[in-house]
Amino acid sequence: MRLHFDTGLCVRAKSKFSNCTKCVEVCPSSIQIVDNLPSFAPSTGIQAAACVGVCPTGAFSLSDFSVTEFFFRFLASKVRLISPGVNVPCISVLSVEHLIALALASDDAISLDLTGYEKESALLMHIKGTIQEANFVLSSFCDKRLETNIIETPVQTEAFLSKQEEVSRRDFLRNASLKGAIKQKIAFDDAVNAEVLQRFEVDSTIIAKIKNKQLPDKRKILFTALKRTAAPKVFEILPQEEVSFVSQKYIDENCTNCQICYRVCPTGALSSDGKFSLIHFDAMLCVKCHLCHDVCEPHAIGLQSGFEIKEFFEPSQRTLAVFNIKRCNECGNYFTYTGGEQICPRCLVEEEEAFFLHHNAKKMRGEE
Numbered sequence: 001m002r003l004h005f006d007t008g009l010c011v012r013a014k015s016k017f018s019n020c021t022k023c024v025e026v027c028p029s030s031i032q033i034v035d036n037l038p039s040f041a042p043s044t045g046i047q048a049a050a051c052v053g054v055c056p057t058g059a060f061s062l063s064d065f066s067v068t069e070f071f072f073r074f075l076a077s078k079v080r081l082i083s084p085g086v087n088v089p090c091i092s093v094l095s096v097e098h099l100i101a102l103a104l105a106s107d108d109a110i111s112l113d114l115t116g117y118e119k120e121s122a123l124l125m126h127i128k129g130t131i132q133e134a135n136f137v138l139s140s141f142c143d144k145r146l147e148t149n150i151i152e153t154p155v156q157t158e159a160f161l162s163k164q165e166e167v168s169r170r171d172f173l174r175n176a177s178l179k180g181a182i183k184q185k186i187a188f189d190d191a192v193n194a195e196v197l198q199r200f201e202v203d204s205t206i207i208a209k210i211k212n213k214q215l216p217d218k219r220k221i222l223f224t225a226l227k228r229t230a231a232p233k234v235f236e237i238l239p240q241e242e243v244s245f246v247s248q249k250y251i252d253e254n255c256t257n258c259q260i261c262y263r264v265c266p267t268g269a270l271s272s273d274g275k276f277s278l279i280h281f282d283a284m285l286c287v288k289c290h291l292c293h294d295v296c297e298p299h300a301i302g303l304q305s306g307f308e309i310k311e312f313f314e315p316s317q318r319t320l321a322v323f324n325i326k327r328c329n330e331c332g333n334y335f336t337y338t339g340g341e342q343i344c345p346r347c348l349v350e351e352e353e354a355f356f357l358h359h360n361a362k363k364m365r366g367e368e
């Protein structure tokens with residue numbers, strides 16, 4: 001089983017200002033940042049599978065294991081134990097979103113087998129943290145929980161395989177739409193072939209993918225599982241630092257409407273209208289990749305202190321900023337009007353340059 005990396009989905013490929021290091025933090029011995037992109041040896045196997053689970057945009061995948069296919073196969077089977085080497089290569093391939101969705105979609109309690117993990121290891125700590133976060137979020141709106149098991153007798157693979165039935169993945173995902181959500185399912189590319197530490201080149205196919213906005217499958221799965229869940233009577237607000245996969249934002253008065261954040265947002269959570277006169281935000285499309293914060297020069301975009309669980313059940317699109325838009329007297333393009341300007345900032349720069357050159361020329365001729 002090999003680790004695959006899809007450059008076009010990594011937020012570091014979308015902007016050189018991205019500071020995302022989630023994959024490196026979880027697999028420091030295998031993944032490094034080289035030329036601003038994650039890099040790993042092609043022989044890297046499933047010991048680095050935690051990066052598949054943590055990457056907010058789904059840039060990492062495994063050659064012989066699809067987490068999405070596992071999700072449907074598991075629910076169709078009668079087995080309710082997730083065990084490494086039996087039905088998953090490693091529990092760390094499952095994200096918090098997958099674990100929440102599995103707990104919600106299953107009528108019976110699900111156990112996760114932690115038997116094979118080295119005590120106190122960073123991997124075990126990471127997996128426990130992921131389960132803890134999933135249970136914490138679940139506890140805010142339902143009584144379902146994931147359990148952890150240390151089992152003595154190895155589980156028989158046959159017991160899993162014989163009970164598996166086919167389930168229509170398409171039917172499950174059909175209802176996963178949300179206003180503004182990108183429904184497209186990506187094809188996972190094979191990117192690693194060379195026998196040296198791989199450097200990922202950004203070619204024209206990848207550039208097209210970078211421009212594309214798409215929602216990872218794990219988020220579509222979570223949407224659908226939530227749709228089938230009864231809303232709680234009271235909606236809690238969770239501290240933003242306790243929720244790693246989704247966020248709510250605000251934009252303050254320092255915003256210059258430079259357009260960068262909503263242009264680079266990989267999922268379309270941040271968006272604008274045709275005139276760039278406002279900034280919209282769909283919390284349930286946000287994967288908390290932090291890219292919008294990293295690119296915002298005046299630090300105008302921030303995280304709301306709490307995440308409102310109401311968004312899970314009644315997703316909304318909020319307007320974070322509204323701008324006064326005017327047509328430039330010079331070029332005719334729209335620009336953000338702050339008071340008094342007749343031309344756009346680009347034409348202003350050009351005008352100032354022309355003025356400078358004109359005076360310089362006069363000086364050289366001794367006319368000034």
Ligand code: SF4
Binds near residue numbers: 010021038054060
């Ligand atoms: S987006 Fe994914 S692959 Fe890219 S740096 Fe972040 S975690 Fe790593």
Ligand code: SF4
Binds near residue numbers: 298
């Ligand atoms: S929030 Fe920041 S990045 Fe986004 S438009 Fe405003 S200034 Fe630009």
Ligand code: SF4
Binds near residue numbers: 268269286288290293
């Ligand atoms: S809104 Fe910001 S943090 Fe959320 S997905 Fe878009 S760029 Fe990432």
